[in-house]
Amino acid sequence: MQIQIEGMSCTACANRIEKVLHKNGVRGQVNFASQTAEVESDSLEVHDILKLIQKAGFQASIEQKAPAKTSNLKLLEKVGLGAGSFVAIVDMGGMLFGVMNPAGVATSAILTTICQFTVGLPFLKRALVSLKHFSPGMDFLVSLGTLSAWSLSMAIWLHVIHAHHVWFEASASVLVLIRVGKILEEKARNKASMAMQELSRELPKNAKKVQNGELIEVSATSLVAGDTILVLQHENVPVDGIIKEGVAEINESLFTGESFSVLKESGSPVLAGSLNVGSQFFAQVTQTRGNCRFDAMLKAVERAQNSRAPIQDLADKVSSWFVPLVVVIALLSAVTVLYWGGNLEEALIRMITVLVVSCPCALGLATPTAITAGIGRAAELGILVREARSLQLAENLKFFCLDKTGTLTEGKPVVKKVLHAPEFTSDQILLLASSLEQSSTHPLGKAILAANTQKIPMASEVVNTPGKGLNGIVNGQFVSLGKPESVFGAGWPSWAGQFDDHVSLVALSVNQVAAGLILIADPLRQDAGVAISALKSLGIEPVLISGDRQKAVEEVARTAGITAYYFAAQPEEKLRLIKEFQNRGTTAMIGDGVNDSLALAQADFSISMGEGSAAARESADLTLTQEGLMRIITAIHLSRQIMHTIRRNLFFAFSYNLVVIPMAALGKLHPGIAGGMMALSSILVVMSSIQLRSWKARA
Numbered sequence: 001m002q003i004q005i006e007g008m009s010c011t012a013c014a015n016r017i018e019k020v021l022h023k024n025g026v027r028g029q030v031n032f033a034s035q036t037a038e039v040e041s042d043s044l045e046v047h048d049i050l051k052l053i054q055k056a057g058f059q060a061s062i063e064q065k066a067p068a069k070t071s072n073l074k075l076l077e078k079v080g081l082g083a084g085s086f087v088a089i090v091d092m093g094g095m096l097f098g099v100m101n102p103a104g105v106a107t108s109a110i111l112t113t114i115c116q117f118t119v120g121l122p123f124l125k126r127a128l129v130s131l132k133h134f135s136p137g138m139d140f141l142v143s144l145g146t147l148s149a150w151s152l153s154m155a156i157w158l159h160v161i162h163a164h165h166v167w168f169e170a171s172a173s174v175l176v177l178i179r180v181g182k183i184l185e186e187k188a189r190n191k192a193s194m195a196m197q198e199l200s201r202e203l204p205k206n207a208k209k210v211q212n213g214e215l216i217e218v219s220a221t222s223l224v225a226g227d228t229i230l231v232l233q234h235e236n237v238p239v240d241g242i243i244k245e246g247v248a249e250i251n252e253s254l255f256t257g258e259s260f261s262v263l264k265e266s267g268s269p270v271l272a273g274s275l276n277v278g279s280q281f282f283a284q285v286t287q288t289r290g291n292c293r294f295d296a297m298l299k300a301v302e303r304a305q306n307s308r309a310p311i312q313d314l315a316d317k318v319s320s321w322f323v324p325l326v327v328v329i330a331l332l333s334a335v336t337v338l339y340w341g342g343n344l345e346e347a348l349i350r351m352i353t354v355l356v357v358s359c360p361c362a363l364g365l366a367t368p369t370a371i372t373a374g375i376g377r378a379a380e381l382g383i384l385v386r387e388a389r390s391l392q393l394a395e396n397l398k399f400f401c402l403d404k405t406g407t408l409t410e411g412k413p414v415v416k417k418v419l420h421a422p423e424f425t426s427d428q429i430l431l432l433a434s435s436l437e438q439s440s441t442h443p444l445g446k447a448i449l450a451a452n453t454q455k456i457p458m459a460s461e462v463v464n465t466p467g468k469g470l471n472g473i474v475n476g477q478f479v480s481l482g483k484p485e486s487v488f489g490a491g492w493p494s495w496a497g498q499f500d501d502h503v504s505l506v507a508l509s510v511n512q513v514a515a516g517l518i519l520i521a522d523p524l525r526q527d528a529g530v531a532i533s534a535l536k537s538l539g540i541e542p543v544l545i546s547g548d549r550q551k552a553v554e555e556v557a558r559t560a561g562i563t564a565y566y567f568a569a570q571p572e573e574k575l576r577l578i579k580e581f582q583n584r585g586t587t588a589m590i591g592d593g594v595n596d597s598l599a600l601a602q603a604d605f606s607i608s609m610g611e612g613s614a615a616a617r618e619s620a621d622l623t624l625t626q627e628g629l630m631r632i633i634t635a636i637h638l639s640r641q642i643m644h645t646i647r648r649n650l651f652f653a654f655s656y657n658l659v660v661i662p663m664a665a666l667g668k669l670h671p672g673i674a675g676g677m678m679a680l681s682s683i684l685v686v687m688s689s690i691q692l693r694s695w696k697a698r699a
Helices: 011-023 046-055 075-092 102-116 120-133 138-157 168-192 194-200 293-305 312-337 343-356 360-380 387-392 406-407 426-437 443-449 528-539 550-560 571-582 596-600 615-617 630-665 673-694
Strands: 001-005 027-030 035-040 059-061 206-211 214-219 230-231 241-245 248-251 262-264 283-285 383-386 397-403 414-420 462-463 471-472 477-482 504-510 514-522 541-545 565-567 589-590 605-609 622-624
Touching: 001 046, 001 120, 011 027, 011 035, 011 046, 011 360, 011 471, 011 477, 027 206, 046 059, 102 138, 102 168, 120 138, 120 206, 138 168, 138 312, 138 343, 138 360, 168 343, 168 596, 168 673, 283 471, 293 383, 293 565, 312 343, 312 360, 343 630, 343 673, 360 383, 360 387, 360 630, 360 673, 383 630, 387 605, 387 630, 397 571, 406 443, 406 550, 414 426, 414 443, 426 443, 426 471, 426 477, 426 504, 426 514, 443 504, 443 514, 528 541, 528 550, 528 571, 528 630, 541 550, 541 571, 550 565, 571 596, 589 596, 622 630
Parallel strands: 397 541, 397 589, 541 565, 589 605, 605 622
Antiparallel strands: 001 035, 001 059, 027 035, 206 214, 206 230, 230 283, 241 283, 248 262, 383 622, 414 514, 462 471, 471 477, 477 504, 504 514
């Protein structure tokens, strides 16, 4: 369940919410960059979880909200920003009546007080809540720094402390610059997560529903399974369904990446978000809005964007002790000034500058903003990422294991020939095989179904044994279908004559007697050779692991340029091989069948083809929704770019704090400038991540 959270200003806020949730038995994690939490609980209801977050000092809801175009500023806050801006500009420019002119100081005092308790009030409230939970963050530093500057200035103005200068502009400028910086940062974060919002525009809000023989326009969210809808030419399909009447020409590039349209007839499925480029058609709704394949894709991307990469642990650890350390440094800088004969004013200003220049936000934003932007960009390129940890693993790959059928080959095999025992015909063999393959997602099964031209009888007691095949009862006969060695055993039927060694073989037996042999050819993908060469150029060794026959595997390996290959590999053998390669380095696996699911689950980094089996997709870290092996190379390049961006962000965030905190402690910075630098550091980190939104795959 995803929860929207409002009011988080830094990673300390996210950590505080996580602690509260975990303490109450709620599993999940909070993403500061996306302002969301992905949670689940066996004991608490939704409203209980929302109350926990609200008690921690934040607003929470389960409503899905699009990123705000602008930050909502209340009237009082606008007045405060105006007052603070006036003080900052005029006082820092030395333009207001002179430094200690009574009228000028009084004006500054009034305007700064307005700014402190309008613009600064939200910071103060969150700071008090953070102290209550023993997790102070940016709000605490800002509140302590600005209140100290305001209090010092008020004391000087009221002659409690004697000094030559008031520091109202320090408090005002820090609050104004940080608040404006947060508004810009919010806009930048929204841009980083806009990818899925842009994809969502492919779904129409309304649909034309047939009701009582008439067409009425209704909200697409009101459609239920069984409703009949009309989809006009150049309209997007609103929900998943099947064509009921008419012939459709559908562009499914959103799911397949293919720019050309697909011809679909009555009974064919259509997906929400696909475009009707042909004539109008009627469709019957099969899935309601929220349960369509497109919705599942959106949810998967959102979950991935909210997940953590291991590299983020370092920033989280630093953030946990960052604020206490900064407070200690600030106090030490003040004490040092007093020790060496400085006055109280100078000591307090030194302390205030250290407090406001320090920035835990940049550290907290470095990783999640890059992940959010990068995973969104990956989705636009037809690559669905399950978890952020996969991105970090992808950049260190040493071995890349590939399945043959449907991965290296096109996955669109065709039956070339049917060999059979004398008592059977080719049509009978195809009919019996089709009966067992009716629900198959394997490319070879689809080829058999496509070759059959007869009405298929229903099979019963069907059992699918991964790596071996299917068996069941068809018309009262026990039929087995699968690899020749599994179906025929050690013997080879005499009627199975000569055939092309490069084809795949599917054997069939009836009542445990050899009955037929189906010869299937599946051409190599056009980009297979280029993709394999690209893997090698990246320093990754390609390995072909297939359950097919030796000759067929050898031919594919030779043509694709793969030197390491394994044939006749059962699922358990694939699993063993993956473990062996893992002992030698980080290992990836790509496959699309049920027999690949064990190997996919074991691999350090796994990829499934979007049209493959559900078991393969569920086991994979990445799913390619668009065709082409070069998507693998794109995924690896993008993963490396995301990790490069994260490291660049972290380097900047660490370097910034390591440089400016000592400068502030040594008195080399003005408090107002320090506040601006703090705000700017967060903005620069987010802007760095946003560049991933325009990343382009290498040609």
